[in-house]
Amino acid sequence: xxxxxxQQHRFFVWCVAPSLAVLAVITLLPSLYLLATSFTPxxxxxxxxxxxxxxPLESYRQLWNDTRFxxxxxxxxxxxxxxxxxxxxxxxxxxxxxxxxxxxxxxxxTVFLIPMVLPPIxxxxxxxxxxxxxxxxxxxxxxxVGWNVPALITDPNWALTxxxxxxxxxxxxFTMLMxxxxxxxxxxxxxxxxxxxxxxxxxxxWYITLPFVQGVLLVAGLFRLIxxxxxxxxxxxxxxxxxxxxxxxxxxxxxxxxxxxxxxGFSSAxxxxxxxxxxxxxxxxxxxxxxxxxxx
Amino acid sequence: MxxxxxxxxxxxxxxxxxxxxxxxxxxxxIFRFPPRLLFDATLANYAALWTSEFRNSFANSLVVSVVxxxxxxLIGVPAAYALSRWTTRAGGTxxxxxxxxxxxxxIAFTIPYFxxxxxxxxxxxxxxxxxIYLTFNLSLVIWMxxxxxxxxxxxxxxxxxxxGATMWQGFHRIILPLSGPGLAATAILCFLFAWNDFFxxxxxxxxxxxxxxxxxxxxxxxxxWEWGRIAAGGTMIMLPxxxxxxxxxxxxxxxLTGGALKG
Numbered sequence: 001x002x003x004x005x006x007q008q009h010r011f012f013v014w015c016v017a018p019s020l021a022v023l024a025v026i027t028l029l030p031s032l033y034l035l036a037t038s039f040t041p042x043x044x045x046x047x048x049x050x051x052x053x054x055x056p057l058e059s060y061r062q063l064w065n066d067t068r069f070x071x072x073x074x075x076x077x078x079x080x081x082x083x084x085x086x087x088x089x090x091x092x093x094x095x096x097x098x099x100x101x102x103x104x105x106x107x108x109x110t111v112f113l114i115p116m117v118l119p120p121i122x123x124x125x126x127x128x129x130x131x132x133x134x135x136x137x138x139x140x141x142x143x144x145v146g147w148n149v150p151a152l153i154t155d156p157n158w159a160l161t162x163x164x165x166x167x168x169x170x171x172x173x174f175t176m177l178m179x180x181x182x183x184x185x186x187x188x189x190x191x192x193x194x195x196x197x198x199x200x201x202x203x204x205x206w207y208i209t210l211p212f213v214q215g216v217l218l219v220a221g222l223f224r225l226i227x228x229x230x231x232x233x234x235x236x237x238x239x240x241x242x243x244x245x246x247x248x249x250x251x252x253x254x255x256x257x258x259x260x261x262x263x264x265g266f267s268s269a270x271x272x273x274x275x276x277x278x279x280x281x282x283x284x285x286x287x288x289x290x291x292x293x294x295x296x
Numbered sequence: 297m298x299x300x301x302x303x304x305x306x307x308x309x310x311x312x313x314x315x316x317x318x319x320x321x322x323x324x325x326i327f328r329f330p331p332r333l334l335f336d337a338t339l340a341n342y343a344a345l346w347t348s349e350f351r352n353s354f355a356n357s358l359v360v361s362v363v364x365x366x367x368x369x370l371i372g373v374p375a376a377y378a379l380s381r382w383t384t385r386a387g388g389t390x391x392x393x394x395x396x397x398x399x400x401x402x403i404a405f406t407i408p409y410f411x412x413x414x415x416x417x418x419x420x421x422x423x424x425x426x427x428i429y430l431t432f433n434l435s436l437v438i439w440m441x442x443x444x445x446x447x448x449x450x451x452x453x454x455x456x457x458x459x460g461a462t463m464w465q466g467f468h469r470i471i472l473p474l475s476g477p478g479l480a481a482t483a484i485l486c487f488l489f490a491w492n493d494f495f496x497x498x499x500x501x502x503x504x505x506x507x508x509x510x511x512x513x514x515x516x517x518x519x520x521w522e523w524g525r526i527a528a529g530g531t532m533i534m535l536p537x538x539x540x541x542x543x544x545x546x547x548x549x550x551x552l553t554g555g556a557l558k559g
Contacts, residue, residue, distance in 0.1 A: 010464070011463035015467075016382075017373055017440060018374070020373055023394075030404075030409060030412075037411070097297070102298075108301055113548065117538065117541035118537065119494070122530045126311045126315045135318075135326055137310075232402070267407060268407055278401060
């Protein structure tokens, strides 16, 4: 077996090496470059700032005192909290409703997935139409019943809510799909036993179904939480971070600093913070799901 | 119960249906409220798109997505197989690395790539986009295919080894032919992720390599608000996505969560 084990080892190394090498070049090196850039005051309009490490922590010091950055984190927290919460509730509700094995329901399930698979830019266009009073059917109905509703995406009271609604619409199918997948693995005997004991449908849902899917809800919520940090096309198309900076999440603020104002050094510092948050959350997922723990 | 589900479905999909309908309307019809249920459908918006630059952008999207998918499969599939069969202590670290690359905010890669591409003259090129799309597609391949191989019994290739086959032959002749469904689903998901990208293309392309999603947005900024054309462009971009998603609907959970959930 010694020879075969060695052969095996060599073969596996040759299989894995290209991927790890490519990943190192295309993800690890850029991350290190990003980190290096964050220690410089890089500004594309001033080439001499490219490798200027004289004050390495200056960008981070500015970040610490930058009220616009603080605001962006707060906007991000509000956006993430509400979208994840709403997506979990709506996804769970629909999954419970659609957890039947009839042909019609199975077809409906597939159609419900459309918002999630649409290209994000198309989702943004769809909501731009809905939120533009001239052509929006929603505003048409409001006018017809005599309500005077302002354009939501330019209204300070409604801008963030309008983004939350659009984002929830885009991603509720994701939680729905995950809960449905879990529900289908639920042991039927458990339900049957409870029914024999005279449990009502509400009791079944509350005491048996919900505890069974809570693990899935946690994982789905974590995935949505990480993804919500990346929110871009909706904000780019609908509000451009405005009015003022009411919908300017951290990711968007970083984009503006880098590609509107050319402050790449400062933007890199913001992005390093974002990246660190992502890695911590990914680590939590790996822990929760228990990947990488192999039992042979 | 069915009626309730159907009503919810209509409500949920109405914004989407509205955009599709809009793409067949004349400008006058778009601004009409209440809308007529039976309007004179026109293909003028699509015709206008097809004779414009948009056609090139559509082709760019197609080329970049297909090539990045092919490359990711070529590099990633052997790795997925090896990681499935090989028990190493580094497994957890590799998993975290792959997950983090999938989850990283696009801007984290965009800034360094933008700076390096300026020197390598890769801005606004197919090559530039293909490379950056590997950042998420290569991880996706490993992520999708590793659990797939976990389910294939080891005895398959072990029997071949006993018959004197080399490791490579075992993989090539026994495992790959059994990977068809998994490979197809993975390929489609890779294609969709690349096709759906907006942010990377927005920053790293200008005119030559501009992809369809960025081109549609440009209708908003520079040529006034041509709603009919915007709707037609959006509909064209989503068409391949809807078709492909329908084909791989069973694998969607898996592709989005990397087998965090068995089933």
